[in-house]
Amino acid sequence: MPPKERKIAFMGFRSVGKSSLIIQYVENQFVDSYDPTIENTFSKHTRVGGQEYDLHVVDTAGQDEYSIIPQSYFININGYVLVYSVNSEKSFEVVKHVYDKIVDMKGKMTVPIVLVGNKKDLRFERVISVEDGRKLAESWKVPFLEASAKENSSVKEIFDTILNTMRQKENGDTGE
Numbered sequence: 171m172p173p174k175e176r177k178i179a180f181m182g183f184r185s186v187g188k189s190s191l192i193i194q195y196v197e198n199q200f201v202d203s204y205d206p207t208i209e210n211t212f213s214k215h216t217r218v219g220g221q222e223y224d225l226h227v228v229d230t231a232g233q234d235e236y237s238i239i240p241q242s243y244f245i246n247i248n249g250y251v252l253v254y255s256v257n258s259e260k261s262f263e264v265v266k267h268v269y270d271k272i273v274d275m276k277g278k279m280t281v282p283i284v285l286v287g288n289k290k291d292l293r294f295e296r297v298i299s300v301e302d303g304r305k306l307a308e309s310w311k312v313p314f315l316e317a318s319a320k321e322n323s324s325v326k327e328i329f330d331t332i333l334n335t336m337r338q339k340e341n342g343d344t345g346e
C-alpha cells in the first residue's frame with residue numbers, strides 16, 4: 171500500500187505545549203523555549219496499524235476564547251489534536267471554545283479529534299484532574315490522553331491515536 175498523505179492541526183491556548191509535543195514527536199527532543207509565534211508545518215513518515223503515512227502536522231500559534239479561527243485551519247485538515255495543560259483552568263476553557271468552532275465548521279460525527287491534557291509531570295501545579303479531562307472527552311465521544319512533552323510520556327500515542335481515529339472515520343465507523 172502506498173503511504174497515505176494526511177494533515178493534522180494542533181490547537182489550544184498558548185503555552186500549553188503544542189509545539190513541544192510536536193517537536194518531541196518529530197525531532198525526539200524537548201525544546202525549552204520555542205518561539206510561541208511561529209506557525210510551522212512539520213512532516214514525518216510513520217506507520218500505524220500496517221499503514222504508512224506521510225503525516226503533516228500544523229502547529230498553530232494558539233487560540234483564546236475570542237478567537238475566530240482562520241479558514242486555512244479547516245481546509246485540507248484531516249484531524250485535530252486539541253491540547254490543554256493540566257495546570258491551567260483557562261486552557262481547559264479555551265479547548266471547549268475551539269472544539270465548538272471546529273464542530274460548527276466540520277460537523278460533530280465526521281471530524282477526527284483527540285483531546286490531550288499536557289504537562290502531566292507538573293504534579294503539584296495540577297488544577298484539572300484526569301477525571302475532568304476524561305469526562306469532557308466522553309461528552310464529545312473522542313479519545314483522551316494525558317501527556318508530557320517534557321518527559322516524552324504518551325507523545326507517540328497522541329499521533330497513533332489521531333491516525334487510528336481518522337482511519338476509523340474514513341472507513342465509515344463512527345464509533346457509535
Ligand code: GDP
Pocket residue numbers: 183184185186187188189190191201202203204205206231232288289290291292317318319320321
Ligand atoms: P505552545 O504555545 O502551546 O506551543 O507551547 P510551547 O510548546 O511553546 O510550551 C510552552 C512552555 O511550556 C515552554 O516553556 C515549554 O518548555 C513548557 N512545556 C511544554 N510542554 C511541557 C510539559 O510537558 N511539561 C512541562 N513541565 N513544561 C512543558
Ligand code: MG
Pocket residue numbers: 188189190204205206207208229230231
Ligand atoms: Mg507553539
